[in-house]
Amino acid sequence: MPKMKLTDLSIKAIKPPEKFTTYWDTTLPGFGVRCSPKGKKTFTIMYGETRQKLTIGVYPLIALSDARNQAKHHLYAKDTPTGQKCFNDARSAFLSECQNRLRTSTVKQYTQHLNHLSKEKLTDIKRSDIDINNPYAVASWKAFFNWCIQNELIDRNPFQFIKAKTNKRERVLLDEEIRAIWAYDYPPYSNIIKLLFLTGLRRTEVMHLQLDGDIFRLPPEHTKNGRGHTIPATAWAKQYYEEFEFNGWSKGKSRMDRETGITDYCIHDIRRSFATIMAKVGTPIHVVESLLNHQSGVISGIKAVYIRHNYQEEAKIAIANYEKYMKNILA
Template sequence: MRLTDISLKTLQPPVKGQVTYADDTLPGFGVRVSQGGVKSFVVVHGRNRKRTTIGRYPTISLQDARKAAKQILAERTLGKHEAPPIDFEAGLKLFLAAHFPENYPKPRTRAETKRQLEKHFLPSLRHEKLEHIQAREISRIIDKMHKTPGEARHAFAVIRLFFNWAFRRGYVDRSPCERLQAPKQSLPRDRVLTQDEIRTVLGHARERDTTFNSIVQLLLLTGQRRGEIASLQADWIDFDSRTITLPATVTKNKRQHAFPFGEMAEVILKRALLQAQQSREERREYEDADEKALLLFPARGKHTAFDGWSKGKPNFDKGCPIDHWTLHDLRRTCATNLAALGVPVHVTEKLLNHISGTTSGIVAVYQRHAYMDEMRDAIERWELHLRSQ
C-alpha cells in the first residue's frame, strides 16, 4: 500500500501482536502497528534484513520518517554502517584492556585514568549506548566539578581520550567531546597557612590518633606530597639516620628521593609503624597474611595505600574552623616558612624534590651533592619553629 497521512490514520490495530504495513513507494520503509494502537515507522535494510525503528507517528511526520528512511538506506548503500551497540560500562572495560595492556610502562597513568572514568562517568552513563551519549551529558558531568577545576580538566581529558578510542574502533560515528571546550585552567594556588592556622591544624591533628591525622602532620613536617606520604612503606624508612627514601615509582618526577625527618616526625612514624605491625600480626591469627611490603598507612581492609581523601578532609575540617585550604597547601606552607627561616631556595627544592631552574637540566645530571646535611638543618629549624608556636 502507499502510505499517506490519510491511510495512516485509518490503519487499525491487530487483535494481537504487531503488523507491519510496507510502503510501496520506498522499498524497506513501512509502519508497524501494535495491538495497543501504537504506530511506529520502521525501515528494513541489509543482507540480514535488520529492522530499525525511526520513531512514532504522529510525533514524527510521515514526510520526516520517509526522509530518515532514505538516509539510512543511502548510508547502507554507501557502506556507512551503524556503529555496533555497546554500552559505556562494556566500552570502559575494553578501553582499559586495549589502551593499557599489562606491560604498559606507566601503571599510575592507567590507575588514574580508570579512577576518573569510574568515579565521574560510570555512575550516570553505565547502561548508555556509546552512540547515544550526547555532548550535553558530558558537559553536565564536567560542570558539576566547577569547584575543583583541576579535577574537571583531568576528567575532560580522560573522557575525550576514551571517545577518541571509541571512534577509532568504530563504536561511535563521532565523539561527543569533539565540539566541547576543555575547562579553563585554574589559576595557581598561593594559599599559605598563617601561624595561627598552622597551630589550629596541628592542634586538631593531634587530638585523635587516626591515619588521616597522622598524614596531615607529616605533610606539614616534611613538605612532601600526600600520595608519597600515604604510600610510605616500612623498608623505606631508616630510623638510625632519620631518612626516608622514596622509590621513583611513587614520586611525581619519577626520580628516587631521599630526605631527612626530625624528632616530631619520628614519633608519628614509629607509632604508625607499630600499629601496622600489630595489624599484620592480628591478621595472621585468622588468615594467611602474606609478606608483602608493610604499609604504614593502608586503606581500610586493603593492602593498598590510604585513599580516603574525599571523606577524610571534610571530616577533619569539621573540627578545624579555618578558611578553605587543601592538603597541598601544607607543602606550600612548609616551603614558605623555610624561606622565612633563612633556608636557601635550592635546599628547599631539594627537600621537596621539586625540579626548577636551580636543580634541573645539566645541573641535575652533574650535581652529585645530595644536600642531606643542609636539608637536615632545614628540618631542624622548621620543627624548632613549630615547637615554639
C-alpha cells in the first residue's frame, strides 16, 4: 500500500493511476485518499479489527483539515466507550502528529517515556505506572493525555495534578574552572564551548547561529520560545564562529572533562554562569533577560505586550563589560 504525508500539495500532485489506488497518510494511521483512474480523489479511513472502510468525502469539496478531524473521530471513537480506546493506536497517532510540529528532542523524549508501557486501553494506565518524580516522564504523559482529551478519546487526564519533584540546578562555574575549560583546545567542540561562554546561548541554538555584520541572529524556529533573537557579535566571539556541523556532544564533553579535570557540571551551566557574571558586572536584569531571550521575567503581563524595545545598545555595553571580566579571569 503506497504511503505519503497527506498535504494539499501532495494530494494535488497525485496523477490519475491506472487503477484505483489508496495513498495512506503517514501521520494518521488508517486515514487515506483514494484516487480513481479519472482523477477523482476521495478521503477514506480503515478502522477496527475487521479493517472496515468508510468514505468521508471528495477532495477538494471537503478540506483536508476537516477530513482529518473526521478521521480522528472515527478511528478513535467509533463504537468504543470513552476512555477504552486502544492505547497503542492513540500513542502512534500522537507521536506521528508530534513529529510534524515539535522539536526532534521533544519527540524523542515523548517516545522514550510513552513506549515504556504496554497497555491495552487508555483507562488501564494509572499513576503508579510511571515514575512521578521524573519531570520528563510526567510532562510526556500529561501532553499525551491532554491530546487524548482534545481528540475525545478520554475525558480526564490521570496525571493532571501531579507535580514532579525537580532538582533545580544552581551550578555556576568558578573562575578557575572557566580558565581550565577555556584552555581546552579541540575544535570544533572547543570553539563551540567558547562561543557559548561569549553569547550565553543554549547549545542547540549556537548550531543555528547566523552572522550578519556585527550581529548574531537566531531564527525563531531554532529558539526555545519561538521568537527570533539577536545579540551583538564582537570581534572576540567572531573568532570562534563558523557554520557548525557537529553531533558528538556526549563524546566531546567526556573528552573535555578528562583533559580539564572539571566534571561536575553540564553544558547548560555555562549559560547560567554567563547570566551570573552579567549580574556581577552590574547589568540590569531586564537586559540580561533580553540577552538570554527569556520570554518571562521582570517585564511581563501588559508591559510585555506594549514594550518592544530590544535593548541592543544596552546589550552592547553589557557584552563589553562581560568580556572585560572574562579577560581578567583568563589573564
